[in-house]
Amino acid sequence: MSPTMVMTVETRKEDDELESQYQKGVKHLSDNGIERLPNKYILPVSERPNLLLIKELAYACKHSNLTLPVIDFAELQGPNRSQALDSLANACEHYGFFQEFRQQIMPVVLVLMISHGVFWLHDDEVLWLVGSISLLSCLDWVSYGGCSVGWIMLHNLGGSKVWGTLDILVAQVCWVEGLPCCVERHAELHQVRWLVLHQKWKLSCHWCDEVPQMHHNWNAVTVLVEIDSNINWVSQYISTCCWKLAVTYANENKYLFLKLMEAIEESLGLTTTTTKNKKTDDSDGDGDGDGDDILEELKDGSQLMVVNCYPPCPEPHLTLGMPPHSDYGFLTLLLQDEVPGLQIQFQQKWLTIEPIPNSFVVNVGDHLEIFSNGRYKSVLHRAIVNPTKSRISVASLHSVPLKTILRPSPKLITKANPRRYMDTDFATFLKYVSSCEPKTKNFLDSRKLNG
Ligand SMILES: O=C(O)CCC(=O)C(=O)O
Numbered sequence: 001m002s003p004t005m006v007m008t009v010e011t012r013k014e015d016d017e018l019e020s021q022y023q024k025g026v027k028h029l030s031d032n033g034i035e036r037l038p039n040k041y042i043l044p045v046s047e048r049p050n051l052l053l054i055k056e057l058a059y060a061c062k063h064s065n066l067t068l069p070v071i072d073f074a075e076l077q078g079p080n081r082s083q084a085l086d087s088l089a090n091a092c093e094h095y096g097f098f099q100e101f102r103q104q105i106m107p108v109v110l111v112l113m114i115s116h117g118v119f120w121l122h123d124d125e126v127l128w129l130v131g132s133i134s135l136l137s138c139l140d141w142v143s144y145g146g147c148s149v150g151w152i153m154l155h156n157l158g159g160s161k162v163w164g165t166l167d168i169l170v171a172q173v174c175w176v177e178g179l180p181c182c183v184e185r186h187a188e189l190h191q192v193r194w195l196v197l198h199q200k201w202k203l204s205c206h207w208c209d210e211v212p213q214m215h216h217n218w219n220a221v222t223v224l225v226e227i228d229s230n231i232n233w234v235s236q237y238i239s240t241c242c243w244k245l246a247v248t249y250a251n252e253n254k255y256l257f258l259k260l261m262e263a264i265e266e267s268l269g270l271t272t273t274t275t276k277n278k279k280t281d282d283s284d285g286d287g288d289g290d291g292d293d294i295l296e297e298l299k300d301g302s303q304l305m306v307v308n309c310y311p312p313c314p315e316p317h318l319t320l321g322m323p324p325h326s327d328y329g330f331l332t333l334l335l336q337d338e339v340p341g342l343q344i345q346f347q348q349k350w351l352t353i354e355p356i357p358n359s360f361v362v363n364v365g366d367h368l369e370i371f372s373n374g375r376y377k378s379v380l381h382r383a384i385v386n387p388t389k390s391r392i393s394v395a396s397l398h399s400v401p402l403k404t405i406l407r408p409s410p411k412l413i414t415k416a417n418p419r420r421y422m423d424t425d426f427a428t429f430l431k432y433v434s435s436c437e438p439k440t441k442n443f444l445d446s447r448k449l450n451g
């Protein structure tokens with residue numbers, strides 16, 4: 001939490017019992033029927049959602065909603081591709097967001113992801129985190145909901161063992177509980193690596209390549225990483241079925257992301273439908289490899305999946321589920337249940353996105369804005385919470401491998417549109433976000449050239 005936030009919080013009479021409960025998380029508070037928010041969750045007046053009366057929340061969606069451009073995945077793959085590409089370009093330029101539907105992920109997988117999100121988050125025994133060694137090797141700070149929720153300290157990254165600690169109980173100021181899961185892909189090995197975190201011992205996690213099984217002798221304060229070990233974990237709670245569901249979802253999500261990026265490249269004029277399957281043809285000899293290089297990078301890129309749960313909130317007009325932010329990657333594919341909550345900033349107003357069943361809300365992230373040299377916009381968005389309903393969303397953030405240097409595509413730099421962003425990479429992003437107060441965090445602005 002930023003110090004400014006502490007100072008500007010509206011003062012209310014302290015209820016020690018209430019205040020002391022905040023650390024148990026918002027699900028606990030909601031389940032216990034609290035009627036007032038602990039001060040910790042109350043935002044300064046200027047940062048609150050504009051819901052003066054709780055009952056106005058019900059109308060917020062109806063009266064300030066936004067119908068996002070809809071991109072039909074089937075059209076993108078069919079004879080109407082060029083019209084679909086025009087709509088895609090328009091959506092990314094003017095909204096930074098679109099709803100994507102008729103994609104090919106089985107509805108049952110989507111429904112199960114949403115319902116299991118609750119299970120994963122709220123089962124007393126199990127909380128899991130999926131991660132990548134390369135992510136962790138440069139990640140010593142974990143951001144969640146715009147505030148720091150934990151520190152991962154990795155002391156020894158050589159060899160196959162890594163020891164560290166993870167403290168997930170640092171201040172939470174938003175009305176959300178969440179679970180970050182990272183996926184690292186090794187295309188050549190057909191392998192995906194996972195990091196698992198067990199809630200019972202909040203400071204323990206374990207790497208594995210296979211479906212995890214519970215290990216009974218964890219040391220409560222250390223992280224043990226043994227990539228090739230065969231430690232026998234057995235969990236009643238993370239059933240093979242759940243795990244496979246998460247893997248299936250992550251893989252399908254990645255496939256959809258790559259298809260969308262193929263279309264986005266084409267919409268930017270970097271490739272054409274006829275050349276898109278060919279190996280990069282750098283026929284202009286400028287050495288930039290044009291658009292196809294980025295697709296190759298993205299195939300092996302990073303993927304972060306975050307399950308967000310927003311329980312019913314007694315005073316939704318005083319807080320937010322997630323503060324305004326932009327996403328760091330190329331695209332975020334957001335799966336949400338039927339409860340509205342996502343708001344995007346459009347023409348200086350916060351507008352609520354009406355959920356469409358079995359579809360994804362897709363948004364342009366900072367990396368795509370940089371890659372497109374500012375043509376496609378990474379737009380601020382936030383989540384509001386609901387007085388009566390719980391809401392779940394699953395965000396999948398995709399980008400290039402963490403060590404890749406990102407820069408505007410040379411083809412998109414012209415005299416009329418000179419280069420707008422400096423080179424950057426993921427480590428620079430982490431350094432930036434961990435070095436300043438949440439209020440002043442705007443990574444994209446820090447990468448802009450000429451002011
Ligand atoms: O839950 C939502 O609607 C927003 C989630 C989000 O923006 C994120 O996870 O980055």
Ligand SMILES: [Fe+2]
Pocket residue numbers: 325326327332381395
């Ligand atoms: Fe986001």
